[in-house]
Amino acid sequence: MSIERFPVTDRATWLAMRSRDLTASDIGAVLGLDPYKSRLAVYAEKTGLLMPQADNNAMRRGRWLEAAVLSAIREQNPDWEVRPAAIYLRDPEIRLGATPDALAVTDKPGITNVQCKVVNRPAFERDWAEGPPMHYMLQTLAEGMLLRADQSLLAALVIDTYTAELELYEVPRHESAEARLRGVAVDFWAMVAAGQQPAPDYTRDADVVNAIYPQSTPDPVLDLSTDNRMPELLRERSTAKVIIDVETARLGEIDAEIKMKLGKHERAELPGWKISWKTQTRKEHMVAASTFRALRVTETET
Numbered sequence: 001m002s003i004e005r006f007p008v009t010d011r012a013t014w015l016a017m018r019s020r021d022l023t024a025s026d027i028g029a030v031l032g033l034d035p036y037k038s039r040l041a042v043y044a045e046k047t048g049l050l051m052p053q054a055d056n057n058a059m060r061r062g063r064w065l066e067a068a069v070l071s072a073i074r075e076q077n078p079d080w081e082v083r084p085a086a087i088y089l090r091d092p093e094i095r096l097g098a099t100p101d102a103l104a105v106t107d108k109p110g111i112t113n114v115q116c117k118v119v120n121r122p123a124f125e126r127d128w129a130e131g132p133p134m135h136y137m138l139q140t141l142a143e144g145m146l147l148r149a150d151q152s153l154l155a156a157l158v159i160d161t162y163t164a165e166l167e168l169y170e171v172p173r174h175e176s177a178e179a180r181l182r183g184v185a186v187d188f189w190a191m192v193a194a195g196q197q198p199a200p201d202y203t204r205d206a207d208v209v210n211a212i213y214p215q216s217t218p219d220p221v222l223d224l225s226t227d228n229r230m231p232e233l234l235r236e237r238s239t240a241k242v243i244i245d246v247e248t249a250r251l252g253e254i255d256a257e258i259k260m261k262l263g264k265h266e267r268a269e270l271p272g273w274k275i276s277w278k279t280q281t282r283k284e285h286m287v288a289a290s291t292f293r294a295l296r297v298t299e300t301e302t
Contacts, residue, residue, distance in 0.1 A: 003146055006088045008099065015052065017088050021097030022046065022185045024142035028135020030188055035133075039198035041208050047192055050211045062118050069116040069157045070102055072166040081105040082114065089146040096185040098143040110150025115140040115171075121160035124167075128156065132169050138181065140171045145178045214291075 008014045022042070028034035029042045037053075044050035053059075066084075074082050082104045090097040102114035117136060119128065127133050132154050144152035152171040157164055191198070200209060224230050259277055262268055268275040 002092070003148070004090050004092055006090075008086045008088055014088060014099070017090075018097050018099070019046075019052065021090050021095045022188050023096075024098035024139040024146075027138045027142055027181060027184060028133075030184055031135075031138070033133075033138070034135040038201045038204050038208065040200050040205050042188075043192065043198050044208050044212055046188075050208060062116075065118045065157065065159075066101060066116045068164070069118065069155050069166070070114075072157055072164070073104070073114070073155055073168070076166055077106070079107065085113075085147075089143075091146060091182075091185075094182055094185040095189055096142065096146065096182065098139075098146045100143045100147055100149075103147075103149075104153065106153075108151060111147070113140070113144040113147050113149035113152040115143060115152065115154050117154065117156045119156050119158050121158055121163075124156065124158045128167075132156070137169075137171060141174065141177060142181050144171065144173060145181065149173075210292075 006017055022030065026037075026042045029037040030039055032039060041050065045052050070082055070084070074080065082102055085100040085103050088097060088099050100113050101116040104112040104114050106112050115136070131137075136154060140152045140154045143149075151173060154169040154171055156167045156169070158167060197212075258275065262275065262277050266276065266278050
């Protein structure tokens with residue numbers, strides 16, 4: 001492999017560099033192993049159908065606390081040399097990229113790649129009980145491969161309200177696994193070149209589907225008369241809407257009775273419950289114009 005190395009000097013340039021590649025953090029999603037991102041979402045991002053995920057509180061927390069992870073590693077291993085990597089790596093032949101968090105010289109020979117994660121205690125106990133989640137392991141393995149590191153560490157800083165604990169997991173180089181990762185990148189870009197969209201995960205891809213098809217065309221009318229799945233879906237949708245309407249009406253009745261019991265009181269308490277019905281003022285505001293597609297289903301006589 002001929003690996004290109006680019007210094008990471010600012011976030012905007014880094015985002016632009018990684019947009020042209022399948023990255024180490026995408027591998028798990030492409031393999032269907034990432035609980036936070038689907039295959040279709042990766043495809044849509046890399047083909048320009050969907051903007052990359054916007055910055056959010058969880059992403060900012062990870063960036064801000066990365067220094068804390070490295071500080072914890074140094075404190076628990078004072079003989080190690082640990083520093084941020086600040087590089088973007090890519091294999092231009094297969095368009096696979098990675099951004100290692102840090103490099104370390106440890107008690108093992110050679111250079112160690114370090115991938116940092118910040119995990120809240122409940123998520124750690126739920127998802128890491130049998131070891132790190134596989135999509136994190138694959139991300140770390142891909143980084144080590146592109147870095148040509150001698151080994152890798154997946155470092156998890158487990159935090160809760162009052163404590164923080166560091167967990168270190170070794171991720172050794174693995175020739176056959178690395179060959180598989182390269183194959184994933186090759187297959188992904190071949191799929192993109194052929195225009196073959198991955199099948200949606202309808203439990204997670206509603207926003208992706210909306211982004212892929214933002215505009216409607218009035219004609220021709222699509223004939224779905226031979227689609228055996230559609231009648232089942234439409235019947236289920238109709239039933240679900242009836243249930244929603246009934247439950248929404250009942251919720252309104254329940255809320256009205258609770259409010260009547262509170263009367264003029266803003267708060268109420270009873271064993272196991274706290275209730276608030278507080279006066280609020282919403283500022284006047286103008287709603288910006290927007291374009292969107294509205295799905296409407298009407299049952300007709302057959």
